[in-house]
Amino acid sequence: MLEFFDDHTLRTVCLGTAGIGAVSGAIGCFAYLRRQSLIGDVVAHSSLLGIMVFFLASYLITGEGSKSLTVLIPGALLAGVASLMLTRWILAQTRLKPDSALGVMLAIFFGSGILLLRWTQRATPNIPGKRGLEDYLFGMAAAMTQSDLWMIGVLGVSSILVMLLMWKEFKLFTFDPVFAQSTGLKVHWIDTLMLLILVVGIVIGIQSVGVVLMIALLVTPASSARQWTGHLGTMVLLASVFGAICGGAGSVLSASFSKVPTGPVIVLVATVLFMVSLTAAPRRGLIARLIKRRKLEKSAQVVAAGGGQ
Amino acid sequence: MPNPNPAIAIRGLTVAYDSVPVLWNVDLTIEQGVMMGVVGPNGAGKSTLLKAVLGVVPKLAGEVEVLGKRFHSDRQQIGYVPQRTSVDWDFPTTVLDLVKMGTYGRLGWFRRPGAKEKHDALAALERFEMREFADRQIGELSGGQQQRAFLARAYVQEAPIYFLDEPFAAVDATTEKAIIRLLKDLRDEGKTIVIVHHDLTTIIDYFDAITLVNKKIISSGPVSTAFTSDLLNKTYGGPIKNCGIDCGFAQPPVQLRHSSPPRVTTPPTTTAPSVEAEDA
Numbered sequence: 001m002l003e004f005f006d007d008h009t010l011r012t013v014c015l016g017t018a019g020i021g022a023v024s025g026a027i028g029c030f031a032y033l034r035r036q037s038l039i040g041d042v043v044a045h046s047s048l049l050g051i052m053v054f055f056l057a058s059y060l061i062t063g064e065g066s067k068s069l070t071v072l073i074p075g076a077l078l079a080g081v082a083s084l085m086l087t088r089w090i091l092a093q094t095r096l097k098p099d100s101a102l103g104v105m106l107a108i109f110f111g112s113g114i115l116l117l118r119w120t121q122r123a124t125p126n127i128p129g130k131r132g133l134e135d136y137l138f139g140m141a142a143a144m145t146q147s148d149l150w151m152i153g154v155l156g157v158s159s160i161l162v163m164l165l166m167w168k169e170f171k172l173f174t175f176d177p178v179f180a181q182s183t184g185l186k187v188h189w190i191d192t193l194m195l196l197i198l199v200v201g202i203v204i205g206i207q208s209v210g211v212v213l214m215i216a217l218l219v220t221p222a223s224s225a226r227q228w229t230g231h232l233g234t235m236v237l238l239a240s241v242f243g244a245i246c247g248g249a250g251s252v253l254s255a256s257f258s259k260v261p262t263g264p265v266i267v268l269v270a271t272v273l274f275m276v277s278l279t280a281a282p283r284r285g286l287i288a289r290l291i292k293r294r295k296l297e298k299s300a301q302v303v304a305a306g307g308g309q
Numbered sequence: 310m311p312n313p314n315p316a317i318a319i320r321g322l323t324v325a326y327d328s329v330p331v332l333w334n335v336d337l338t339i340e341q342g343v344m345m346g347v348v349g350p351n352g353a354g355k356s357t358l359l360k361a362v363l364g365v366v367p368k369l370a371g372e373v374e375v376l377g378k379r380f381h382s383d384r385q386q387i388g389y390v391p392q393r394t395s396v397d398w399d400f401p402t403t404v405l406d407l408v409k410m411g412t413y414g415r416l417g418w419f420r421r422p423g424a425k426e427k428h429d430a431l432a433a434l435e436r437f438e439m440r441e442f443a444d445r446q447i448g449e450l451s452g453g454q455q456q457r458a459f460l461a462r463a464y465v466q467e468a469p470i471y472f473l474d475e476p477f478a479a480v481d482a483t484t485e486k487a488i489i490r491l492l493k494d495l496r497d498e499g500k501t502i503v504i505v506h507h508d509l510t511t512i513i514d515y516f517d518a519i520t521l522v523n524k525k526i527i528s529s530g531p532v533s534t535a536f537t538s539d540l541l542n543k544t545y546g547g548p549i550k551n552c553g554i555d556c557g558f559a560q561p562p563v564q565l566r567h568s569s570p571p572r573v574t575t576p577p578t579t580t581a582p583s584v585e586a587e588d589a
Contacts, residue, residue, distance in 0.1 A: 033400065165419060172410050176396045182363040182389040183414030183466070184381070230401045230446040 010255055013141045013208075016149045017266065018248035020205045023156035024214075025221035025243025026163065027201035029236045030194060032222035033174050037215060038099060039195075042087070042106045043080040044202050044214040048113030050079025051136055051206070055129070056120065065120075065129030069148040069207060073155070076203040083109050084195060110211070139210030139263030141251040152204045159197045170194060171232055208251065210263035220270040221246060227281035246270040314377030316341045316470050316501035317362060322371030324354070324361045331357045333525050335371065339503060339518070341469075344496045346506040346516040350545050353523040355505040356392070359472045363389060376469065385414050388463035390473040393455050398448050404458050405443040408433055411465035426465075433461035437491060453484030460488065470501045477508065489515055509549060512536060 031040050054075025059065035066072070083105045090101045117137075120130050132143060144152075163170060173180045173190045181187045198218075205214045221242035225235045250266030279286045317339040324332040332354040339345055347355045360366045362373050364380065373380040375387065388411070408430040409422045416422060422430075434440045437457040442450065450458060456476055463471055473492075477485045496502050496517075506512070512519060512532060519536045521527040521544040528535040528544075541549050 033397075168410075168413050168416070168421060169418070171402075172413050175400045175402065175407075176391065176410070178360070178365055178391050178395060179389055179410070179462075180413075181365045182387070182391075183385065183411075185414070226401060230448070231403070231406075232401050235401050 009142070010252070012146060012149055013144050013251050013255065014248050016144045016152055016247075017141050017208045017251035017262070018244040019156055020152060020208055021217060021221070021243030021245070021247025021250075021266070022240045023160060023243070024201045024205055024218045025225070025239035025241070025246075026160060026236045027197055028218035028220075028222040028243070029225065029232070029239050030163075030170060030174055031198055032219055032226065033232075034194075036198065037219045038102050039084065039087075040198060040202060040218050041215040042083055042102045042109070043199050044206065044211045044218075045106050046079045046083035046109035046113070047076035047203050047206055048079075048136060048211045049109045049116065050075035050077070050082075050113075051211075052113050052116035052120065052133075053079070055133065056116070056127075059127055059129065063128070065127055065133075067129060067132060067143070068145070069151040072207075073151055073203050076206055077199060079109060079113075080199040080203060081196070084199070113211075135210070135261065136206055137210050137212055138261035139206075139208050139213070139266070141208035141262040142255060143207060148207065155200050155204050159200045162193065162197060166190070166193065208247070208262050209266055210261065213263040213267045216267040216270060217243060217246060220267070220274050224270075224274045224277035227277040227284045242270070242273055246273065312341070312376050314341075314374070315339060316343075316376060317503070318374040318377075319362065320372050322358075322361060322373065323369040324357050324366055325369050326357075326366075330369075331524065332361065332522075335522075335526055337520060337526055337529055339501060339520075341376075341501050342496065342499050343518040344492065344502045344504070344516050345518040345520060346504050346512055347520045347522060348506055348509065348512065348544070349522040349527075353544075355522055356474050358522060359389075359474055359503065359505060363387060363472065385466060386468055386470055388466035388468035388471045390456075390459045390463045390471070390476055392474045393452065393459060393476075393478065398450070398455060400447065402447055403443070404434065404439065404445050404447055404450065405430055407447050407458055408461045408465055411462040414466065429465045429467075430461070433464040434458075436464060437461045438487070453480045456480050456484065456488065460491070464495075469499075471495070471503065473502070473504045475505050475507065477506070509541070 028040075031037060051072045052075075054072050055065045055067065057075075058071050087098075087101050087105050090096055090104075091098060094101075096104075117133060120127055120133060132140065135143060169180075169185060169190050172183075173185065173187055173194070177187055177191075180190070201218060202214050205217055209217050221239040222235070224242050225239035228238060229235050246266050246269045250269045251262050253269070254260045254262045254265035277285070282288050315338045317337070319335055319337040322332055322335040322337075323330060331352075335358065337358075347358060349355050357366060361368055361371075362375075362380065375384070378384075380386075405427070409426050411433070412422050412426040412429060416426070431440065431443060434443055437460050439454065439457045439461060442454060442458070447455070447458065460473075460476070463473075471492075476488060480488070492502055492504075504516070506515070513536070516532055518530060519532050520529040521535065521540055523544050523546075528537075528540045538548070
């Protein structure tokens, strides 16, 4: 294992995925509390279409398709935002329920993305640069370059900064949007900003985690963190740490088995953390609740037997 | 310096959800320093009336003045207590933090609540007899305690006017009495308090003024004149049993011109237990 940390590439990759995990863990807390997992999943899947369109556009312009995140992330961002705007429009115009509208949107965007991906892979003449595009489905952290790391860093740090700056607005709006609006908060802007940050938190992970499983890195660390704490600040911090552990450990683990996509390994690490949190956490954990229940049963039996009042 | 204007003046207010009007051409004046109940059947637009004044739901038409000036939510003139069930009480926060949220409006963008806000929040908790719960998780509160926490949050808004949306829904009788006492204290300090209310039997006890609403304002004014059996029948589309006043049950229930049957058709019994006009 030790030689990995001397390896420059692996250090880049490990740092990058840990950073991605930290950012998406923090952002995921708000998605979790606002029950927006499905929205996040739609954004993640939709981003494949944006990636393919921008890849093909770069091929048309330069003669070689670019897999640099500097090119592909803007595409993913646009596709993510477009899918949400379309959903919003459909909901305003029709009587469709939100989950159905989101499901339809996921099918349309992800389906088109897959179609373009397959077409690109089989097109004749050969499209240069197409190798490795399929890794965007399940993630290949090893593909991360220094410039990708920069892109991820700038986007990640700025979204966390916005979150910290708007902390109390985000908190109030998440807990009680109607009250927030009654105090004069421009809730439409807050909502839009929070969605935008959610989209950013998702698209920075698509290369390492892949569009299919990215939602797990967003929501699982948040769900785990909620088990351990009842304070929003602590929850966000903890989810961030959990996310970083998942990302870092996941990418190193997957690098030690060659050719294993990173996404599933990261998600497996996240699942282990989640299982531990679900069972072992104080108060909310299964064990703690079981013990409390047993104690109650015992004292009820004592009372029933006439041993107490 | 006292402001001579009414607390709330609404003119020609119409609100619709999608294409269904909920409130139609509402004119309503609420004087300062009263405790007013807003009463009407389900779907009559009571909550919507509060929300429309607060600017939380869009108005199709109409104007709202608060203390003589056009309403702007950022002036912090109205403290708001939404329905308790409108939020997720499993949210990770403490009672103190919840109450501090009432100070966010006056803090404005980017500023964090500090020592003063904490002090105000603790004082509010004290006032609503919740001081010892300050560090409790909000998820661990009982219904009545949740309601008190919500009231404390509105109290730290330091507004001259308070809007409360069904504060007594699913709250036990002791808590209800305690809350009404605290609200009457606030009224006696000169605050204007508007409460969406359901229990017709307590209206005479609780309120100085009342507004009967069913899509439009049926009546509004002092309880003695605006809360009569005729007006109640008009509001609910039929005679109401046990409304705290003589609601016309001396005679057999009168079938109104409405095509819909009266809401309550059981014959009157003097011994019947108190029945609310409808569920919360």
